[in-house]
Amino acid sequence: MSKKTVANLSASDLNGKRVLVRADFNVPLDGDLNITDDTRIRAALPTIQALTGKGAKVILCSHFGRPKGEVKEEMRLTPVAQRLSELLGQPVIKCDDCIGDEVSAKVGQMQPGQVALLENVRFYAEEEKNDPAFAQKLASIADLYVNDAFGTAHRAHASTEGVTRYLRPSVAGFLIDKELKYLQNAVENPDRPLAAIVGGSKVSSKIGVIETLLDRVDKLLIGGGMIFTFYKARGLNVGKSLVEEDKLELAKSLEVKAKEKGVDLLLPTDVVVADNFAPDANAQTVSIENIPDGWMGLDIGPDSVKVFQEALSSCKTVIWNGPMGVFEFDKFAVGTEAIARSLADLTGKGACTIIGGGDSVAAVEKVGVANQMSHISTGGGASLELLEGKVLPGIAALDEA
Ligand SMILES: Nc1ncnc2c1ncn2[C@@H]1O[C@H](COP(=O)(O)OP(=O)(O)O)[C@@H](O)[C@H]1O
Numbered sequence: 290m291s292k293k294t295v296a297n298l299s300a301s302d303l304n305g306k307r308v309l310v311r312a313d314f315n316v317p318l319d320g321d322l323n324i325t326d327d328t329r330i331r332a333a334l335p336t337i338q339a340l341t342g343k344g345a346k347v348i349l350c351s352h353f354g355r356p357k358g359e360v361k362e363e364m365r366l367t368p369v370a371q372r373l374s375e376l377l378g379q380p381v382i383k384c385d386d387c388i389g390d391e392v393s394a395k396v397g398q399m400q401p402g403q404v405a406l407l408e409n410v411r412f413y414a415e416e417e418k419n420d421p422a423f424a425q426k427l428a429s430i431a432d433l434y435v436n437d438a439f440g441t442a443h444r445a446h447a448s449t450e451g452v453t454r455y456l457r458p459s460v461a462g463f464l465i466d467k468e469l470k471y472l473q474n475a476v477e478n479p480d481r482p483l484a485a486i487v488g489g490s491k492v493s494s495k496i497g498v499i500e501t502l503l504d505r506v507d508k509l510l511i512g513g514g515m516i517f518t519f520y521k522a523r524g525l526n527v528g529k530s531l532v533e534e535d536k537l538e539l540a541k542s543l544e545v546k547a548k549e550k551g552v553d554l555l556l557p558t559d560v561v562v563a564d565n566f567a568p569d570a571n572a573q574t575v576s577i578e579n580i581p582d583g584w585m586g587l588d589i590g591p592d593s594v595k596v597f598q599e600a601l602s603s604c605k606t607v608i609w610n611g612p613m614g615v616f617e618f619d620k621f622a623v624g625t626e627a628i629a630r631s632l633a634d635l636t637g638k639g640a641c642t643i644i645g646g647g648d649s650v651a652a653v654e655k656v657g658v659a660n661q662m663s664h665i666s667t668g669g670g671a672s673l674e675l676l677e678g679k680v681l682p683g684i685a686a687l688d689e690a
């Protein structure tokens with residue numbers, strides 16, 4: 290998929306023009322509405338600055354959370370406008386709505402180089418329904434469209450897909466372009482050996498990805514809450530560990546498929562189990578054949594870490610999605626931290642390392658090695674769908690290069 294980007298727009302395409310830019314400003318907030326991680330805002334800056342630098346009037350829009358078509362005060366984009374203004378070093382004109390008279394009036398007064406931010410598009414149910422009339426209203430305040438919301442590119446919503454029917458050109462921003470470069474290259478044309486590490490707790494949504502990855506990778510390392518479904522499928526006792534009962538047959542068939550395809554499918558050989566799901570739970574390391582009744586596996590064990598590190602050491606490309614354990618609890622963060630450090634070392638030796646998924650990114654941030662990875666994806670769901678080979682509607686709708 291080769292799409293036109295902001296780089297293809299000249300100063301005359303942009304000077305004095307109103308550009309609707311879809312960003313993904315869905316950032317985490319604490320209880321006092323302070324932004325706790327502004328990665329997604331920073332990631333949108335190159336596109337915004339390229340546009341303002343060429344004299345465009347930049348009208349930003351985004352969703353925030355899942356307000357389900359209602360105005361929710363705690364889901365307003367006000368904290369984002371403030372942070373964005375600090376990062377850009379210029380005022381951001383904040384609108385209280387995303388369509389309507391107030392928006393038209395504010396946009397009508399914009400000067401070249403100015404930046405405005407519309408209110409949360411998901412305050413209208415029409416956004417997620419990709420309602421054409423709503424998309425047309427959003428589009429009516431602009432001359433052209435830039436989509437840079439990689440984290441939302443897998444959603445066919447009015448602000449990601451619908452508006453492209455009314456605005457030409459419709460092009461990709463620098464963030465989407467960069468995400469595609471890394472993620473598509475990793476699956477279509479990787480330096481080999483290629484390994485994928487899949488962990489976390491969203492077993493049912495990720496087990497399908499594992500199936501697709503088996504067609505592409507040389508090694509597949511599985512950790513986190515995913516592993517117990519595989520163990521149970523092998524007939525092992527998993528105590529109170531996370532298991533998706535309806536995926537047992539699939540887990541069994543994936544092990545068979547991996548063998549048939551010659552893919553090295555690695556599951557941990559030992560796990561750290563806890564007597565309850567708590568940071569101060571009692572913990573012990575056991576082999577996977579000896580998980581005691583009533584205990585739950587919350588991390589991979591030291592032997593598994595060694596086996597995983599050995600398997601990764603020769604890899605030239607590694608894609609990681611999902612932590613190895615409950616890294617939010619220090620006692621069960623050891624496996625995740627060790628793998629994060631190994632990937633940082635690998636990057637230093639010239640490998641391409643790609644991290645996707647909100648919690649995996651949080652884990653590498655926690656270890657302090659985020660800047661030692663080749664690419665940190667801003668989209669969890671979007672990067673997975675891309676790795677699965679699915680078409681992302683927010684990107685498919687953009688102009689061909
Ligand atoms: N063994 C486990 N049992 C239960 N939860 C786990 C286990 N290992 C990891 N997790 C949890 O998985 C969550 C992340 O899963 P997921 O959302 O799939 O990852 P990501 O956001 O990186 O895609 C974390 O909150 C972590 O605590």
Ligand SMILES: O=C(OP(=O)(O)O)[C@H](O)COP(=O)(O)O
Nearest residue numbers: 313315440441647668669670671
């Ligand atoms: O945070 C997001 O997705 P992610 O958690 O999969 O990275 C995006 O903003 C998409 O949000 P959505 O899953 O509510 O459509």
